[in-house]
Amino acid sequence: MFDAVLFDCDGVLIDTEMLALDLEVDFLAANNFHYDRMDFARAFIGMDGIAMRAQMARDYEAQHARSIPPTLFDDMWAARDAHFKTHLTSIADAEKSLTAWTGKKAVASSSKIEHLKTNLTQVGLAHLVYPHVYSADQVERGKPHPDVFLFAAEKLAANPQKCLVIEDSINGVKAGCAAGMTVWGFLGGGHVWPELTDQLQSAGAHDIVSSHAQLAEKLKKASPEKTKV
Structure with missing residues (x-):
């Protein structure tokens, strides 16, 4: 067939998806960037990093009327990868x-x-x-x-x-x-x-x-x- x-x-x-979902949403919230967990999952699970970065930059600007901090993506993904090593x-x-x-x-x-x-x-x-x-x-x-x-x-x-x-x-x-x-x-x-x-x-x-x-x-x-x- x-x-x-x-x-x-x-x-x-x-x-990985639930681990990443919880960590990323919580990390962003701690940095005053807020998503509903299910909205985040529906939007970003399965999306490649470049497209995700671009969409999140637009979402941040919509929430805060300014550009996203330049290291926020990399800091979030570094925290996620460190968590993966043990979980x-x-x-x-x-x-x-x-x-x-x-x-x-x-x-x-x-x-x-x-x-x-x-x-x-x-x-x-x-x-x-x-x-x-x-x-x-x-x-x-x-x-x-x-x-x-x-x-x-x-x-x-x-x-x-x-x-x-x-x-x-x-x-x-x-x-x-x-x-x-x-x-x-x-x-x-x-x-x-x-x-x-x-x-x-x-x-x-x-x-x-x-x-x-x-x-x-x-x-x-x-x-x-x-x-x-």
């Missing part, structure tokens, strides 16, 4: 999905490439996906644009129209659909909010899976008989 499976990382393989975990049964699919696979994420490699190694998943780990840093535009998924498909020598994307975010689903790929929305991360199922479907998700146990079973059924990577 599929030439390859492309996994998002944050919120699909690694449970990061994989999402339950993520390794089952990665091993259930025996064909070509890659990670295609909005996170910086060095963070992807560090975080996947830290939670013990790196050996299941290397060397096919790709970042929005490596393409012109991040999600919700399709560039990183098309880049990953090219590296795998896979037909984009026969690729399956596993995504937890609205921006990611839009990116996968824009690439002409089949997209399954994933609800197994710690950050999921009640409306997310409908929002992922509205963004174009072709199916919804609630956990890696469910995803692994579906991938096992769709998996080729022999590994092609």
